Amino acid sequence: QKEVEQNSGPLSVPEGAIASLNCTYSDRGSQSFFWYRQYSGKSPELIMFIYSNGDKEDGRFTAQLNKASQYVSLLIRDSQPSDSATYLCAVNMRSGYSTLTFGKGTMLLVSP
Amino acid sequence: DAGVIQSPRHEVTEMGQEVTLRCKPISGHDYLFWYRQTMMRGLELLIYFNNNVPIDDSGMPEDRFSAKMPNASFSTLKIQPSEPRDSAVYFCASSGTGGPTNEKLFFGSGTQLSVL
Numbered sequence: 001q002k003e004v005e006q007n008s009g010p011l012s013v014p015e016g017a018i019a020s021l022n023c024t025y026s027d028r029g030s031q032s033f034f035w036y037r038q039y040s041g042k043s044p045e046l047i048m049f050i051y052s053n054g055d056k057e058d059g060r061f062t063a064q065l066n067k068a069s070q071y072v073s074l075l076i077r078d079s080q081p082s083d084s085a086t087y088l089c090a091v092n093m094r095s096g097y098s099t100l101t102f103g104k105g106t107m108l109l110v111s112p
Numbered sequence: 113d114a115g116v117i118q119s120p121r122h123e124v125t126e127m128g129q130e131v132t133l134r135c136k137p138i139s140g141h142d143y144l145f146w147y148r149q150t151m152m153r154g155l156e157l158l159i160y161f162n163n164n165v166p167i168d169d170s171g172m173p174e175d176r177f178s179a180k181m182p183n184a185s186f187s188t189l190k191i192q193p194s195e196p197r198d199s200a201v202y203f204c205a206s207s208g209t210g211g212p213t214n215e216k217l218f219f220g221s222g223t224q225l226s227v228l
Contacts, residue, residue, distance in 0.1 A: 043221050044155070046217065
């Protein structure tokens with residue numbers, strides 16, 4: 001069974017701090033990795049994607065990928081209360097076009 | 113662009129009734145996905161289409177579930193008969209083609225289904 005694992009949380013951080021969200025995946029052949037944000041009662045929204053080992057930065061968000069260790073992480077700098085949401089990690093576990101396997105998500109709470 | 117449009121937003125029905133969920137993908141997208149989300153199981157892929165053709169329905173839980181895509185702008189997910197364990201949020205998502213970026217899914221607002 002190919003899996004994507006995330007700590008369900010909640011992860012609580014104060015406003016202005018760095019939030020670190022982690023995800024591990026079981027298929028070593030996985031090719032592409034995505035982070036979706038889902039506000040309560042809303043649909044998932046893509047915020048980051050990464051294909052190569054290393055870091056990828058977009059504004060306050062940084063995605064980190066380590067294929068050897070089979071983990072991907074999302075850092076949110078200068079966390080804001082508006083960042084409070086559930087963050088879903090999604091992995092494409094096959095080369096070429098395929099379908100995404102989602103983790104169950106980590107709830108992030110940013111307190112003012 | 114209006115995004116992926118789903119209807120209804122909420123559906124409450126009684127066990128044994130037929131339920132039909134509807135989806136209009138983003139114009140130009142040729143992949144359409146149906147997902148189900150519950151607290152216990154998270155987001156699960158039910159079925160996906162490419163150019164209106166069903167490609168993988170291995171996630172459909174049982175024969176009570178069926179999905180169609182008669183044209184590029186419309187898809188339905190039908191449950192007949194419905195059961196209380198079908199209660200969940202059902203999302204439709206679409207994506208385009210053209211390299212790795214075709215994996216970016218755009219989700220509709222979802223249908224909250226409650227089967228009593």
